[in-house]
Amino acid sequence: DGGITQSPKYLFRKEGQNVTLSCEQNLNHDAMYWYRQDPGQGLRLIYYSQIVNDFQKGDIAEGYSVSREKKESFPLTVTSAQKNPTAFYLCASSIPALNYNEQFFGPGTRLTVL
Amino acid sequence: DAKTTQPTSMDCAEGRAANLPCNHSTISGNEYVYWYRQIHSQGPQYIIHGLKNNETNEMASLIITEDRKSSTLILPHATLRDTAVYYCIVRETSGSRLTFGEGTQLTVNP
Numbered sequence: 504d505g506g507i508t509q510s511p512k513y514l515f516r517k518e519g520q521n522v523t524l525s526c527e528q529n530l531n532h533d534a535m536y537w538y539r540q541d542p543g544q545g546l547r548l549i550y551y552s553q554i555v556n557d558f559q560k561g562d563i564a565e566g567y568s569v570s571r572e573k574k575e576s577f578p579l580t581v582t583s584a585q586k587n588p589t590a591f592y593l594c595a596s597s598i599p600a601l602n603y604n605e606q607f608f609g610p611g612t613r614l615t616v617l
Numbered sequence: 618d619a620k621t622t623q624p625t626s627m628d629c630a631e632g633r634a635a636n637l638p639c640n641h642s643t644i645s646g647n648e649y650v651y652w653y654r655q656i657h658s659q660g661p662q663y664i665i666h667g668l669k670n671n672e673t674n675e676m677a678s679l680i681i682t683e684d685r686k687s688s689t690l691i692l693p694h695a696t697l698r699d700t701a702v703y704y705c706i707v708r709e710t711s712g713s714r715l716t717f718g719e720g721t722q723l724t725v726n727p
Contacts, residue, residue: 507660538717545704545717546661561714593660604708606653606715608660 506530507609509594514614516588524579524612526594535577536595536606539563546593552577553599581614588616621705626722629699635692637721639705642686648709650681652690654701655720661704664690695725 507528516522526535534553538546548561552571566585571577577596581588591613595606622640629635641650652664665672665679667688672679678691692699704720 536714543719545719546715548714548716551714591658595660604715605663605666606661608662611658611660613658 507594507596507607509592509609509612512610512612514612516614516616518616519583521583522581522588522614524581524592524594524614526577526579526609527575528577528594528596528607528609529575530596530607531574532596532598532607533574534597534599534604535571536597537561537567537569537577537579538593538595540591540593540611549579549592588614590614621707621718623703623705623718623721625719626724628724628726629692629695631697631725631727632694635695635699635723635725637690637692637703637705637723638687639690640687641705641707644685644707645709648707650679650685650688651706651708651715652677652679653704653706653715653717654699655704656698656701661717664703695723697725697727699723700725 510525536551537549540546547563549567550569552558558571568580593611594609597604597606649666649668651666653661655661664676667679681688702720702722704717706715
């Protein structure tokens with residue numbers, strides 16, 4: 504089955520530790536995205552990548568880093584510089600087209616920093 | 618991208634049509650209207666999108682006013698599984714970003 508996988512579903516880390524969230528897709532999509540969602544809020548864009556080896560900051564990139572070495576993978580590292588990292592993290596992918604951009608989302612990773 | 622305004626919450630009886638409004642009065646000519654929904658603790662799911670004309674698919678219908686300043690998502694026969702947060706988003710044709718607001722919490726009641 505084609506789709507986006509995020510692992511793990513729940514993640515716990517101690518304050519001050521970096522943590523990397525996995526996102527893999529087998530949809531052959533060029534573009535991938537990372538969003539953060541806090542309780543009762545909408546999604547906010549952290550980083551996005553439209554092609555391998557290239558990525559751009561979203562609205563809340565501070566304290567996060569990404570890499571895009573392979574088309575299928577777009578890992579997100581939450582660094583110790585992120586002041587409030589506890590949140591629900593969602594990865595998405597899409598085929599950037601001229602008029603149409605349907606984003607497909609993974610199931611999300613809920614990160615809790617203790 | 619244009620800003621959208623949606624009601625915070627709505628209720629609907631099971632089996633009835635759910636009509637979710639969205640205002641986007643500053644929309645420009647090259648911006649599409651997208652609708653996504655998010656069931657609790659899951660990733661958002663694409664529903665439908667449109668530019669000028671009304672659109673229908675297996676999930677819903679999208680009605681866009683002639684001046685394009687507002688739209689309505691219609692779920693023709695709402696079920697309990699349609700309970701979710703519904704997001705209305707406008708986006709340029711050339712952009713890849715989606716800006717999610719806080720959406721409308723739709724609760725379908727038995």
